[in-house]
Amino acid sequence: MVARAYTVAFEGVEARAVEVQCAVTPGMPAFSIVGLPDKAVSEARDRVRTALSSMAIAMPSRRITVNLSPADLPKEGSHFDLPIAIAVLAALEIIPRDAVEGTTALGELSLDGTLVPVIGALPAAMAAAADNRMLLCPRASGGEAAWVGAAQVIGADTLADVVRHYTGQALLPCAEPGEVAAAPVGRDLRDVKGQERAKRALEIAAAGRHHLMMVGTPGSGKSMLAARLPGIMPPLTAPEALETSMIHSLAGLLSEGGISRDRPFREPHHTASMAAIVGGGRRAAPGEISLAHNGVLFMDEFPEFSRPVLETLRQPVETGEVIIARANAHVKYPCRFMLVAAANPCKCGYMSDPARACARAPECGNDYMGRISGPLLDRFDLRVEVPPVAFTDLDLPASGDSSAAVAARVCAARAVQQARFASTPGLRLNADAEGGALEEIAQPDAESRALIARVAERFGLTARGYHRILRVARTIADLDGSDAMCQPHVAEAVSFRLGGMKET
Numbered sequence: 286m287v288a289r290a291y292t293v294a295f296e297g298v299e300a301r302a303v304e305v306q307c308a309v310t311p312g313m314p315a316f317s318i319v320g321l322p323d324k325a326v327s328e329a330r331d332r333v334r335t336a337l338s339s340m341a342i343a344m345p346s347r348r349i350t351v352n353l354s355p356a357d358l359p360k361e362g363s364h365f366d367l368p369i370a371i372a373v374l375a376a377l378e379i380i381p382r383d384a385v386e387g388t389t390a391l392g393e394l395s396l397d398g399t400l401v402p403v404i405g406a407l408p409a410a411m412a413a414a415a416d417n418r419m420l421l422c423p424r425a426s427g428g429e430a431a432w433v434g435a436a437q438v439i440g441a442d443t444l445a446d447v448v449r450h451y452t453g454q455a456l457l458p459c460a461e462p463g464e465v466a467a468a469p470v471g472r473d474l475r476d477v478k479g480q481e482r483a484k485r486a487l488e489i490a491a492a493g494r495h496h497l498m499m500v501g502t503p504g505s506g507k508s509m510l511a512a513r514l515p516g517i518m519p520p521l522t523a524p525e526a527l528e529t530s531m532i533h534s535l536a537g538l539l540s541e542g543g544i545s546r547d548r549p550f551r552e553p554h555h556t557a558s559m560a561a562i563v564g565g566g567r568r569a570a571p572g573e574i575s576l577a578h579n580g581v582l583f584m585d586e587f588p589e590f591s592r593p594v595l596e597t598l599r600q601p602v603e604t605g606e607v608i609i610a611r612a613n614a615h616v617k618y619p620c621r622f623m624l625v626a627a628a629n630p631c632k633c634g635y636m637s638d639p640a641r642a643c644a645r646a647p648e649c650g651n652d653y654m655g656r657i658s659g660p661l662l663d664r665f666d667l668r669v670e671v672p673p674v675a676f677t678d679l680d681l682p683a684s685g686d687s688s689a690a691v692a693a694r695v696c697a698a699r700a701v702q703q704a705r706f707a708s709t710p711g712l713r714l715n716a717d718a719e720g721g722a723l724e725e726i727a728q729p730d731a732e733s734r735a736l737i738a739r740v741a742e743r744f745g746l747t748a749r750g751y752h753r754i755l756r757v758a759r760t761i762a763d764l765d766g767s768d769a770m771c772q773p774h775v776a777e778a779v780s781f782r783l784g785g786m787k788e789t
Contacts, residue, residue, distance in 0.1 A: 288375035288382050291389045291418060291554070293369035293409045294360050297569070297616035300405065300412035302389070304354040305365075307372035312348035313675070318369070320353030323361045329394075333370045335487035336398040336444050341381065349373065359614075364403040367392035367421065372452075374568040379402040389413035390421040398444040406430040407527075407662055410438060415455060419581070421447065426459030428542020433731075443525050463542025471516030474691060475683040476509075479674045483510050486669040486781060488691050491517050492698040493715040493760030495753075496602060496624040496664060501656075510671070511552075511583045514625065516688035517581065519696045520546040525579045528619065532571050532578055549580030549622075550616050555589040560591075563597050563607055569614035570710035577622040587626035588656040596659055602664050605717075621717075626665070628654070666716070666753045667781040669688055698763040715760045719752065727744030727755040733775040740779050754778045 288307045293300035316330045330351075334344055349537035351369055368390040375385040380763075389764050391409050392403040413420040416434035422430055427440025438460040441447045449455040474484055483499060487510060490497040499507045521529060530544040553562060553573045564572030574582055584590060588636065601607045605621035630636040631650040706712035709722060718726055729737065737754060740746055746754075757778035762770045 286376075286382075288372050288385065290368045290372040290375065290385045291407070291416070292360055292365060292391050293389065293412050293616075295362070295408065295535060296407055296614075297571075297614075298406040298535060298617050301358065302412060302416060303358065303360065303368075303528060305372045306352040306354060307369070307376040308350050308352075309345060309376045310348050310350065312420055314344075314346045316344065316349045316351075317395050317728050318351045320351075320356045321359050322353060322365070323359065324362045325363045326353070328366045329363070329366045329369050332366055332394045333373060333395060335396045336370065336394045337373070339397050340448070341447055342377075345377065349376070354651055362403065362405075363393040363401075364391035364405065364409075366394040367400065367423075367444075367447075374448065374451075374590070381449055384451050387418055389416065389418045389420050392421070392423045392426070392441075392535060394444060395786045400424070400441055400443060400447075404537045405535050407432065407539070408531045410436045411435045411531070412634070422460075422462070426542070427615045428463030429530075429539050429544070431460040431462040431542070432530070432544060435696045450661075451647065460542075463539075463544065464521045465544060465546060465683070471688060472513045473511050473516065473684060474688045477506055477513065478679055478681060478684070480506055480510060481670050481685055483507075483671050484685055484691075484701060486667045487514060488517065488695060489757060489760055489764065489781070490514075490623060491668055491691075492695045492764055493666075493702070493756065494621075494623045495666035495760065496626075496629070496672065497667040497669070497759055498626045498665040499669055499671050500628050500630055502673045503629060506674045507671050508585055511581075511585070511625050513688060514581050514583070515547065515550045517692045517695050518548045519692065519699055521548055521579060529579050531617065532575050536571055536576060538576070547715040549577050550583065551577040551580070552583040552585065553762060555584070557590070557594070559591075559597060562594050563601070563680075565611065565616055569609045569611055569616045571618050572607075574598070574607060574620040574622060575618040578619050580622060581625055582622045583625045583627070583785055585627045587628040588653055592656065592658075595656075596658065599661055599664065609692060617632040623716075624665075628657075630654070663747055663749055666757050668783070669781060694764055697766075698760065701763045715756045715763070718756060718759075723755060727770055728756065729770055730760070730772065733758075736772060736779065740783075744783060750782060754782050757781060 288550055290305040292303050294303050315350045318327055330633045339583045371385050374380045375382045393403050400423035406422050406426035406429045410420050410430035412434035414433055420430055421439050424442050425439035427438050431438045432609045440460040441457055450457045475678055501507050526546055533539050551573045560566050562573050607620050608617045631653045636646045636650045702714050758770050758774040761774040761777055
């Protein structure tokens with residue numbers, strides 16, 4: 286008779302159910318695992334055999350075959366140890382088979398039978414809930430998985446605890462959700478002296494999740510401004526927190542089962558590879574753009590990133606998802622993030638500073654900014670120049686609103702957008718609107734249309750640029766508390782769209 290347990294195999298953020306079948310049959314003593322396992326899964330037989338031996342459970346002198354079904358689905362990772370172990374125990378009639386068949390399990394086994402936490406407990410719990418099964422996992426992973434309230438989650442410290450639970454000797458308690466990670470003390474926008482226009486651009490970008498590019502001389506405060514973005518971003522909603530935490534769970538970034546309601550803020554170095562930014566590698570792991578899902582991806586020294594890396598951003602910023610196609614994997618990750626880029630105006634950095642004029646202007650600036658292609662530049666909704674601040678101004682008192690005041694306006698604007706798109710699947714913020722949805726929410730008056738027509742004629746505005754102006758203008762109107770989109774809103778959106786750079 287075949288004993289069955291269940292686990293999952295990960296394809297992106299999707300956890301696909303895998304049936305672990307175990308048969309003990311007459312023949313030469315052997316322990317084999319079939320069903321397209323990778324090296325880590327194949328090695329599970331030695332860990333399982335030794336863990337059972339540490340519990341004084343002898344393997345029978347018969348042939349043990351474990352099949353991972355469906356057999357054509359690649360199986361990767363050490364989390365197959367625990368489901369293989371309980372399937373073997375059920376086949377040996379040490380634990381009840383019917384109880385095991387109602388369980389989805391994952392966990393790595395130490396040689397002494399201790400359960401080691403693994404990645405992916407949160408998406409595994411989602412899959413268990415969809416199949417109406419209980420989830421069995423290491424205790425350290427239980428707090429993370431327990432956030433899925435629809436699934437019963439049992440956490441165990443050792444394989445012996447699992448046996449005692451299934452045999453009714455000592456039932457394991459249900460896992461409790463981990464703590465919500467406390468938000469760190471944020472940096473305040475009032476710490477930045479001057480740069481009021483750049484602060485306004487940050488507020489608009491945060492309110493509508495618009496992509497932003499800042500160009501300025503070294504030391505003008507671009508990175509300082511970007512570092513204060515988390516302080517004005519609203520907390521993640523419950524669905525957003527679950528989406529983001531599933532990706533972070535697969536990347537092993539959740540600690541002690543806790544999740545965070547703070548929006549991700551990722552800032553990769555400009556030497557990062559394409560696989561690090563977009564995702565990939567042997568297991569097609571999520572990249573920085575997916576780890577920034579529902580948050581901010583800040584790319585400092587933007588032109589210094591390699592050209593292929595920059596070009597791969599063009600599709601994800603439009604679609605909100607990335608498909609990683611490799612010879613052994615074809616997975617999809619969500620990546621609806623806000624791209625914030627910072628760049629110097631030229632290689633030396635001082636082309637726009639009259640006090641330290643660049644000796645090779647304007648060729649130096651054209652060559653340097655030319656590393657950013659026109660189609661990629663066209664995807665930035667907001668472009669702002671960040672001029673240098675005189676050192677005499679650094680002694681002036683703080684000016685402008687605090688991060689708390691700006692965050693309140695951003696939260697209010699986002700609440701308006703969420704109510705606006707409540708009945709429209711796939712749309713959450715103004716940056717998501719396109720086609721008929723954009724025409725419905727962003728209807729400029731006659732004066733605004735005339736203004737946009739003049740801009741289009743003068744600067745060669747693209748169709749994408751026109752739509753992005755409308756989205757930004759709609760966000761500015763939301764910040765202003767206005768139902769109508771008037772000429773001042775459109776004029777401000779146009780000014781940020783051009784940003785001192787010629788439209789491509």
